[in-house]
Amino acid sequence: MKISLLLSEKKHEIAKTWFDLIAGTYPQDTANFLKTQKNRFGNPVGYTISEGIDVILAELSGEMDVARVSRHLDNIIRIRAIQDFTPSQAVGFIFLLKQVIRKELADEIREHQLCDELLKIESHIDQLANVSFDMYMACREKMYKLRANELRNRTSRILKMSNMFKETDVEEKDPAGF
Amino acid sequence: MADKPKPNDLLSEINYTPPSRKWMDTPVEWKKGYYCYGAKPKNLDYIGFPNGREWNVTEQDWKLVDNWKEIFLEGMENLLKKFRSFRLFMDICVRCGACADKCHFFIGTGDPKNMPVLRAELLRSIYRRYFTIAGKLGRIAGARDLTEDVFKELWYYFYQCTECRRCSVFCPYGIDTAEITMMGRELINLLGCCTDWISGPLANCYRTGNHLGLQPHTIKSNFEYMLDDLEEHTGVRVEPTFNRKGAEILFVTPSADFFAEPGVFTCMGYLLLFHQLGLDYTWSTYASEGGNFGFFTSNEMMKRLNSKIYAEAKRLGVKWILGGECGHMWRVLHQYMDTMNGPADFLEEPVSPFTGTKFENAKSTKMVHITEFTADLIRHGKLKLDPKRNDNHTVTFHDSCNTSRGMGIFEEPRYILNSVCNHFHEMPDNTIREQTFCCGSGSGLNAGEIEELRMLGGYPRANAVKYVKEKHGVNMLSCICAIDRAVLPPLIDYWVSDVGVCGVHELLGNALIMDGEKERENDLRGEPLPGMEDKGEEE
Ligand code: SF4
Ligand code: SF4
Numbered sequence: 001m002k003i004s005l006l007l008s009e010k011k012h013e014i015a016k017t018w019f020d021l022i023a024g025t026y027p028q029d030t031a032n033f034l035k036t037q038k039n040r041f042g043n044p045v046g047y048t049i050s051e052g053i054d055v056i057l058a059e060l061s062g063e064m065d066v067a068r069v070s071r072h073l074d075n076i077i078r079i080r081a082i083q084d085f086t087p088s089q090a091v092g093f094i095f096l097l098k099q100v101i102r103k104e105l106a107d108e109i110r111e112h113q114l115c116d117e118l119l120k121i122e123s124h125i126d127q128l129a130n131v132s133f134d135m136y137m138a139c140r141e142k143m144y145k146l147r148a149n150e151l152r153n154r155t156s157r158i159l160k161m162s163n164m165f166k167e168t169d170v171e172e173k174d175p176a177g178f
Numbered sequence: 179m180a181d182k183p184k185p186n187d188l189l190s191e192i193n194y195t196p197p198s199r200k201w202m203d204t205p206v207e208w209k210k211g212y213y214c215y216g217a218k219p220k221n222l223d224y225i226g227f228p229n230g231r232e233w234n235v236t237e238q239d240w241k242l243v244d245n246w247k248e249i250f251l252e253g254m255e256n257l258l259k260k261f262r263s264f265r266l267f268m269d270i271c272v273r274c275g276a277c278a279d280k281c282h283f284f285i286g287t288g289d290p291k292n293m294p295v296l297r298a299e300l301l302r303s304i305y306r307r308y309f310t311i312a313g314k315l316g317r318i319a320g321a322r323d324l325t326e327d328v329f330k331e332l333w334y335y336f337y338q339c340t341e342c343r344r345c346s347v348f349c350p351y352g353i354d355t356a357e358i359t360m361m362g363r364e365l366i367n368l369l370g371c372c373t374d375w376i377s378g379p380l381a382n383c384y385r386t387g388n389h390l391g392l393q394p395h396t397i398k399s400n401f402e403y404m405l406d407d408l409e410e411h412t413g414v415r416v417e418p419t420f421n422r423k424g425a426e427i428l429f430v431t432p433s434a435d436f437f438a439e440p441g442v443f444t445c446m447g448y449l450l451l452f453h454q455l456g457l458d459y460t461w462s463t464y465a466s467e468g469g470n471f472g473f474f475t476s477n478e479m480m481k482r483l484n485s486k487i488y489a490e491a492k493r494l495g496v497k498w499i500l501g502g503e504c505g506h507m508w509r510v511l512h513q514y515m516d517t518m519n520g521p522a523d524f525l526e527e528p529v530s531p532f533t534g535t536k537f538e539n540a541k542s543t544k545m546v547h548i549t550e551f552t553a554d555l556i557r558h559g560k561l562k563l564d565p566k567r568n569d570n571h572t573v574t575f576h577d578s579c580n581t582s583r584g585m586g587i588f589e590e591p592r593y594i595l596n597s598v599c600n601h602f603h604e605m606p607d608n609t610i611r612e613q614t615f616c617c618g619s620g621s622g623l624n625a626g627e628i629e630e631l632r633m634l635g636g637y638p639r640a641n642a643v644k645y646v647k648e649k650h651g652v653n654m655l656s657c658i659c660a661i662d663r664a665v666l667p668p669l670i671d672y673w674v675s676d677v678g679v680c681g682v683h684e685l686l687g688n689a690l691i692m693d694g695e696k697e698r699e700n701d702l703r704g705e706p707l708p709g710m711e712d713k714g715e716e717e
Pocket of ligand 1: 344
C-alpha cells in the first residue's frame with residue numbers, strides 16, 4: 001500500500017476537507033458563499049482555491065510537476081496576499097493539508113505503517129510552503145511597485161512633455177489629481 | 179514542535195467570524211489599503227461644501243462638528259422627501275439575498291459587509307430607527323442608533339462601493355444599491371468627510387474645467403505633442419480648433435485622454451477620425467472634462483459640473499454635442515441630465531452631417547455618444563478601414579458599468595471593433611453586458627492609497643480576462659471609459675500580465691485609411707504594424 005495511492009483514492013474527501021478548512025479562514029457568510037457558488041466567474045476565489053487544491057493533490061500523489069503546482073499555488077497566494085491576511089495566514093493554508101492527510105488517512109497509515117512515506121509527503125508540503133512565502137513576497141512587492149508607478153503613469157504625457165511637475169511634487173501637491 | 183502554535187489555530191482564530199455574531203456586533207476593521215484619505219478643507223471650501231477641516235481618517239477623533247448627528251438626520255429626511263426612490267429602497271428590501279454575492283467587492287474581499295444587501299442595511303438601520311414607527315423597537319426591528327462609530331462604518335463601506343449597479347440587475351424589486359450609496363455619500367458630504375481623491379478633482383474641475391486643473395495653454399501644448407506624433411505615424415497634419423465659436427459640434431471627452439497613456443492613443447483616434455471626415459467641430463478648454471466627480475458626491479455638484487458642458491455649448495453656439503469614450507459623463511447624461519439641466523432647447527436635434535442619421539435618442543439631451551456616431555458611419559460605408567493593421571491584437575471588450583448598465587450601450591462598440599480588427603473574442607456571458615464586472619475603481623475609488631481594495635474589487639473582471647487570454651490568446655482589452663483606461667493596466671498587471679488596454683477609437687485610428695497618408699508603418703503607439711516589424715530595424 002502506497003500513500004500516494006491512498007491520496008488519489010481519497011482525493012475527493014481530502015480536497016473537500018482541505019477546502020472547508022481554507023474557507024473557514026473567512027467570515028461565516030463568505031465561507032458559505034465560497035463553498036456553494038459553483039460558477040467559476042461568479043466565485044473566482046472559491047474556484048481558484050478548489051482548482052488549485054485538486055492540482056496540488058494530484059501532483060503530490062503523482063509526478064510532482066513543479067511548474068504546474070507553482071502556477072496554481074501562485075493563483076491562490078495572489079488572492080490571499082492582498083486580502084488582509086497576515087503573511088502566515090496568507091500562506092498557512094498549505095500546512096492545513098498535513099493535518100487533513102493525517103486525519104483522513106490515520107487508520108491506513110497506522111495499519112500499513114506508512115510513516116516514512118508520510119514524512120516524505122510532508123516534506124513535499126513543507127517545500128510548497130517555502131515556495132509560497134517567496135510568492136507572497138513577490139505579490140507584496142508587486143503591489144508596492146504598482147502603487148509607485150501609478151501616479152506617474154497617469155500623468156505620463158505631461159511629465160514627458162514639459163517636466164512641468166517634478167514627480168514628487170505631483171504626489172504631494174495633488175494626490176487627488178486624477 | 180509542540181511549543182509552536184499550529185497554523186490552523188492562527189488561521190481560524192484571527193479571521194473566523196463565529197456564526198452567532200450578527201453584523202451589528204461586528205466592528206469595522208480599518209484595513210490599510212482599503213480606505214481613502216480625507217478631503218482637505220481648501221478643496222471643500224472652493225466648491226462651497228460645508229464643514230471642511232484638517233482631519234485624518236485613521237485617527238479616533240474625526241473632528242466632526244458638534245451637531246453632526248442633527249445635520250445627518252436632517253439631511254436624510256430631506257433626501258427621503260426629495261427622492262421617492264430612496265424611501266422606496268429603504269422600505270421594500272425583503273432580504274432575499276439575490277444580490278448578496280453579486281458585488282465584485284464582496285467576491286474579491288470576502289467581507290460580508292460588502293454584500294449589497296448589507297451595505298444598504300447599514301443605512302437602512304438608521305432609517306428604521308429614526309424614520310419608522312417599528313424602529314422604536316430597536317434591534318429587533320433591524321434598527322440602531324446613529325453613533326460616531328456607525329457613521330464611520332457607513333463611510334468605510336460607502337467608499338467601498340463603485341456605484342456600478344451590478345447588484346440591481348439581480349434584485350427582484352429593482353433596488354439600486356448604487357443609489358443608496360449615492361445618498362449615503364451625499365450625507366457624508368454634509369459633514370465635510372469627502373475623500374481627498376474626489377474633492378481635489380472636483381475643485382479643479384469646477385475652477386478650470388478638468389480634473390488636473392490644466393489651463394488652456396497646457397491643454398493646447400499637450401495636443402501639439404499628440405499632433406506631432408500623429409504626423410510622424412501617418413504623414414497627415416491634423417489641425418483641430420479650440421473654443422471656436424460657430425462650429426457645428428462641440429466635442430467633449432475625459433481630460434485624461436489629453437495626458438495619460440493609454441488614453442492619449444484613443445484621443446489620437448478621435449483626431450484622425452474627425453480630420454478624415456472634415457467634421458466641423460471644436461474642442462473646448464473650458465468644457466475640457468467629460469468625467470463628473472459630482473455624480474458620486476452630491477446631486478447638486480453633479481448638476482453644476484454637467485451644466486458647464488451645456489453652458490459652453492451655448493457660448494460657442496454649436497448645434498449639438500458629441501461625447502467621447504467616458505464613463506460617468508454618460509451615466510450623468512443619460513440618467514440625470516434631462517431632469518437636472520435639460521431639456522437643452524437651445525441646441526438642435528443631432529443629425530450626422532455625413533449619413534443624415536437622426537440620433538433620436540439624443541432628441542432632448544442633444545448629446546451623442548462617439549460609438550453611436552462612428553458605428554453609424556461604418557454602417558453607411560463612410561470610412562475606409564484596414565482591419566489587418568490590428569492583426570497583432572486579439573481583442574476582447576470590457577463593458578464599462580456606466581455605459582452598459584447605466585445607459586445600455588452594448589452593440590455599437592462591438593460593431594466598431596468587429597469592423598476594425600479581425601480577432602475579437604467575448605469574455606464569458608455572466609461577466610459582460612448587463613452583468614459586466616466593474617473595473618473596481620469607479621465612482622472616485624481610483625485612488626492610489628486603496629490599491630489593495632481596487633485589485634480585489636477588479637479581480638472578477640481580471641479573472642475573466644485571464645480566461646480569454648488562456649482560451650483565445652487575447653492580448654488586448656478594449657473599453658470605452660477613461661477610468662478603465664487608467665486602472666485596468668495595473669489590474670491586469672497584477673492578475674493576468676501581458677494584456678494591453680486600449681480605447682475602441684485607438685483601434686479605429688490604427689485601421690482608418692486617411693486621405694493622403696503615407697505608408698503606415700506604425701500604430702498610434704509608435705509600435706510597428708503587423709508585417710512592418712523589419713522596417714523599423716532597417717532604418
Ligand atoms: S453598486 Fe456595485 S459596488 Fe455597489 S453594492 Fe452594488 S454591486 Fe457592489
Ligand atoms: S435582491 Fe433586492 S430585495 Fe433581495 S436582498 Fe438584495 S436588495 Fe433586498
